[in-house]
Amino acid sequence: MVAYATAGWTALGDPTRRAIFEQLLEGPLAVGELAEYLPVSRPAVSQHLKVLKAAGLVIDRQAGKHRIYRVEPDGLVALRADLDRFWNKTLAAYKAVVEEDTKES
Numbered sequence: 001m002v003a004y005a006t007a008g009w010t011a012l013g014d015p016t017r018r019a020i021f022e023q024l025l026e027g028p029l030a031v032g033e034l035a036e037y038l039p040v041s042r043p044a045v046s047q048h049l050k051v052l053k054a055a056g057l058v059i060d061r062q063a064g065k066h067r068i069y070r071v072e073p074d075g076l077v078a079l080r081a082d083l084d085r086f087w088n089k090t091l092a093a094y095k096a097v098v099e100e101d102t103k104e105s
């Protein structure tokens with residue numbers, strides 16, 4: 001699961017992919033529809049979607065001659081679990097520092 005989430009964070013490190021992902025959070029869209037929102041070509045959007053799909057963040061389905069992309073809920077869950085893990089470690093470290101300072105006082 002950790003490698004899965006790491007791939008997601010890596011994929012979202014690119015601003016264009018992050019913009020595509022954020023747009024898909026609003027609802028499913030075809031490549032052409034996504035390209036309307038972005039300053040990149042349809043082929044570039046397709047390449048970014050390929051990376052997001054490989055990272056497990058989006059899925060697609062055929063609809064006639066178009067592919068419709070949407071956010072993969074399991075990919076979002078993995079990102080959230082990663083954030084929760086980071087947050088819990090940060091809180092534990094903060095607690096240790098505060099308790100140490102209290103003992104020294």
